[in-house]
Amino acid sequence: MSRVLVIxxxxxxxxxxxxxxxxxxxxxxxxxxxxxxxRAVHSLRPDLLVLDIGLRDMDGWQVLERVRDISDLPILILSGHGQEADKVRGLRAGADDYLTKPFGSNELVARLEALLRRTVPPTWAIEVYDDGRLRIDPQQRSVRLDGLDVRLTPTEFRLLAVLVRHRGSILNPTQLLAQVWDDPSGLGLERVKFAVLRLRRKLESHDSTCVQIESVRGFGYRFRGAA
Incomplete structure (x- = not known):
């Protein structure tokens, strides 16, 4: 039985x-x-998320961004805003589908079934990644290397989070562009190259032997963990 979290x-x-x-x-x-x-996303590890945008305390856009830091969990946005710009924003920010309120019950169920059919079980970053040198806390959005804070931009943090979530696997620039940037349209693949270079520079700033991210010529990038 698939587990759905409704926010x-x-x-x-x-x-x-x-x-x-x-x-x-x-x-x-x-x-x-x-x-x-x-907190429920972290503790329950659902198979699918139904997310309202107009939330109290922390809006749905922020929730969407934080969830994408730790998982490729399928996400269906529910919103009272049906303008094209809102739908485009949601899909580009990482949602898999967007449904406008009010909606038909059969349509909602059909969309959820379609999402679950075309997605493999979601992959999750562990709550805290710690290999003895590099420590990443997705909830706090904090990164420490050899006990020292590493200050990353939001894009750099998302890039690192995606690479860590798929550690050991090679991700090509197109995959990274789609998963890391809020609005990848119109951005060239060279944007990925320069972002990876900046991220590596920060991670290796006080120890040039500590190479965390490996470039695989002709394919993409792979996170290897601490040396």
Whole structure:
């Protein structure tokens, strides 16, 4: 049975979604604010996330960005904003689908079924990555190398998080561009090259032997962990 996490601040909508999805054969958890939603994502490891954008405390855009730091979990956005610009923003920020309120019950279930059919089980970054030299805390967005803080930009942090999540595997520039940048349209693949160079420079700033990210000529980049 697939597990769906619903982050929706309208209690009535959340209740209706829970009833609908349970009747459709899903296990459902519902939380009403963004911070509680992030904690639930970490603790429950759902198979799919239904995310409202207009949340209290931390809005859905922030939740979407944080979830993408730690997982390629399938995400369906629910929103009262149906303008094309909002849909484009959501899809480019990492959502897999976007549904405007009010919506039909059958359409919602069909979209969730489609997402689960075309995605493999989500991969997750461990809560805290620590190889003895490099420590990455996705929740706190903190990075420490040999006990010293490494100050990264949001894009650099997302780049590192994606590489760590797929550590040992080679990711090509197109994959990194799609997973790291909020709006990859119009950006050339050289943007990835320069971002990787900046990230490596910061990670290796006080120890040139500590190479964390390997360039694989003709293919892409791979995170190897501390030397």
């Amino acid at each position: 929706e601040d309208d209690a009535d909508v959340g209740l209706a979604l829970g009833v609908l999805l349970r009747r459709s054969g899903y296990e459902v958890d519902h939380v009403e604010d963004g911070r509680a939603g992030l």
